[in-house]
Amino acid sequence: MTEEFSDQELLEKFREEGSRHYAFNLLVKKYQQRLYWHIRRIVIDHDDSNDIIQNVFIKVWKALDGFRNDSQLYTWLYRIATNESITFLNSKKKRFTISFDDVEHELSDHLASDPLFTGDKIQLKLQQAILTLPPQQRLVFNMKYFDGLKYEQIAEILNTSVGGLKANYHHAVKKIEKYILGS
Amino acid sequence: MKNEEFSDEKLKELLKNSTSSQSFNVPKGYFEELPEKVMNSINVLPDFDKQSAVQPFEVPSNYFEELPFVINDRILSGRKESVSIWKWIFNPTKQIIAALSITIIAGSYFYFSRTKTIEINNSTCTVEEISESPYFESLSDDDLIDFLASQQDENTIDEYDQYLLDNDIDISQLEKSL
Numbered sequence: 001m002t003e004e005f006s007d008q009e010l011l012e013k014f015r016e017e018g019s020r021h022y023a024f025n026l027l028v029k030k031y032q033q034r035l036y037w038h039i040r041r042i043v044i045d046h047d048d049s050n051d052i053i054q055n056v057f058i059k060v061w062k063a064l065d066g067f068r069n070d071s072q073l074y075t076w077l078y079r080i081a082t083n084e085s086i087t088f089l090n091s092k093k094k095r096f097t098i099s100f101d102d103v104e105h106e107l108s109d110h111l112a113s114d115p116l117f118t119g120d121k122i123q124l125k126l127q128q129a130i131l132t133l134p135p136q137q138r139l140v141f142n143m144k145y146f147d148g149l150k151y152e153q154i155a156e157i158l159n160t161s162v163g164g165l166k167a168n169y170h171h172a173v174k175k176i177e178k179y180i181l182g183s
Numbered sequence: 184m185k186n187e188e189f190s191d192e193k194l195k196e197l198l199k200n201s202t203s204s205q206s207f208n209v210p211k212g213y214f215e216e217l218p219e220k221v222m223n224s225i226n227v228l229p230d231f232d233k234q235s236a237v238q239p240f241e242v243p244s245n246y247f248e249e250l251p252f253v254i255n256d257r258i259l260s261g262r263k264e265s266v267s268i269w270k271w272i273f274n275p276t277k278q279i280i281a282a283l284s285i286t287i288i289a290g291s292y293f294y295f296s297r298t299k300t301i302e303i304n305n306s307t308c309t310v311e312e313i314s315e316s317p318y319f320e321s322l323s324d325d326d327l328i329d330f331l332a333s334q335q336d337e338n339t340i341d342e343y344d345q346y347l348l349d350n351d352i353d354i355s356q357l358e359k360s361l
Contacts, residue, residue: 054254
């Protein structure tokens with residue numbers, strides 16, 4: 001039912017006082033899963049992901065009035081979700097005075113014991129391999145491989161060039177292959 | 184060509200005395216195991232040219248059905264940050280505050296609920312023992328006031344006044360009757 005409305009229609013309904021909440025509710029239902037899984041692949045833990053996605057949509061609620069169609073709505077939402085996730089990981093690092101590598105190591109350990117992770121050994125290896133990537137490569141890999149985004153969309157989200165993204169993805173794949181085959 | 188023939192002949196001469204037909208070797212069973220190893224690698228590695236069809240993560244049941252309502256509640260209540268009780272519990276600062284609060288509350292409870300004793304004629308009795316004693320019930324308010332006055336010091340003046348207030352005793356009337 002939510003897919004019947006285009007992003008433009010949802011925005012128009014949102015800007016009308018009488019249908020604002022209704023339109024926003026539809027927006028949440030339309031994008032919640034895509035944004036949630038994107039966040040989840042960054043922060044791994046469901047509870048953290050739940051906190052972040054709620055914060056993302058609260059920010060969207062407050063900022064949607066000012067959205068001027070400079071980009072696609074979806075990429076705008078994605079950018080907010082990405083930034084919130086990275087901010088969360090950075091704050092985690094600061095809160096516990098550990099390095100970013102240790103954060104990723106902690107996430108990797110958590111992955112192995114998480115009851116909400118139901119992948120087989122190969123999937124576990126893949127996720128652990130992804131966690132060894134530098135943050136930018138990890139984001140690019142997740143968005144390309146899991147979310148199926150095009151390089152042009154990823155470029156818009158991360159504000160970087162398509163060429164750079166292709167290189168990032170290529171390096172990420174090579175590192176992941178090396179990690180999986182080496183273990 | 185003449186040089187090549189020459190080097191071939193010389194080479195043959197040099198190798199004539201060599202007994203091994205192969206300079207390199209492989210571990211035992213290597214070629215027997217190689218096809219399986221190659222196929223295992225192929226099966227292990229995902230196809231990175233295509234979007235993944237596998238979703239190894241799960242969410243609690245009905246999570247996405249409930250999430251819009253949770254978000255809507257937060258918007259209506261104006262709450263900025265998501266509150267996770269577990270995050271609150273495992274926050275070190277919050278843990279210290281909670282521990283101090285519990286210590287103060289527990290300490291206060293035990294302090295104020297401790298058994299109070301009164302020393303009368305070199306024997307110690309608890310307040311409960313005295314109040315339950317039939318002798319206590321037969322005492323008049325005047326007797327009690329006299330007793331309290333005899334025990335009075337700087338620390339008990341407040342208790343004395345409080346007794347008068349609690350029992351609605353007008354001190355001016357007492358003084359007239361004495």
